[in-house]
Amino acid sequence: MYRAFKQRIVFPQQMEALIDDVTQLVQKLFGERVLQFLLSSLSEVTSTLPEPYKEEIEGISSATGLPVSTVTLYNIFYEIFTFCTSLVVQDPAGHLYHARNLDTGVLLGLVSFGLVTHTTRSVLLLKRSSGRSLSVENSISTRKGLQLAPLE
Structure with missing residues (x-):
C-alpha cells in the first residue's frame, strides 16, 4: 500500500496548501504552544495506529x-471537521471512482472574520481506480465576513 501512495499522489502542492490552512487554523484557535506540542507528539501517536491507517499516513508523508x-x-482535523464530502461509485464496467470535495479552507474565513483577506480553496478531486486523478479548483476571496460561491 505504501508504494500505491507514493505513485498516486499527483497534487503534493495542493495537499501542502490544505495542510497549511489546517495548521494556521489550529494556531489561531489554540496558539503556537499547542500547535508545537501537537506537531512534536503526533509522530509518536501515529506509530501506535493500527494498519492500514499507520501505513497510509506514512505513505502520504513519504510521497x-x-x-x-x-x-x-x-x-485528525479531517475526522473532526467533516466539511469535506466523499463518495465512491462504480460504473457498469466495474471502474471505481473516488470523489472528495476538499473545502477545509472555509474555516479560516470563519476564524478571521474579515480582519484579513483570505482566499478559500475548494478542490474537487476525482480519482479513478487506474490511479489517474482530475482536479478542479475554484478559489474565492473572502473579506469582512464569509462570502461563498458554489463550485461550478
Missing part, C-alpha cells in the same frame, strides 16, 4: 515530503 506529524494532524 509528499511532509512530516508524519503534519499529515497526522490533517487526518
Whole structure:
C-alpha cells in the first residue's frame, strides 16, 4: 500500500496548501504552544495506529515530503471537521471512482472574520481506480465576513 501512495499522489502542492490552512487554523484557535506540542507528539501517536491507517499516513508523508506529524494532524482535523464530502461509485464496467470535495479552507474565513483577506480553496478531486486523478479548483476571496460561491 505504501508504494500505491507514493505513485498516486499527483497534487503534493495542493495537499501542502490544505495542510497549511489546517495548521494556521489550529494556531489561531489554540496558539503556537499547542500547535508545537501537537506537531512534536503526533509522530509518536501515529506509530501506535493500527494498519492500514499507520501505513497510509506514512505513505502520504513519504510521497509528499511532509512530516508524519503534519499529515497526522490533517487526518485528525479531517475526522473532526467533516466539511469535506466523499463518495465512491462504480460504473457498469466495474471502474471505481473516488470523489472528495476538499473545502477545509472555509474555516479560516470563519476564524478571521474579515480582519484579513483570505482566499478559500475548494478542490474537487476525482480519482479513478487506474490511479489517474482530475482536479478542479475554484478559489474565492473572502473579506469582512464569509462570502461563498458554489463550485461550478
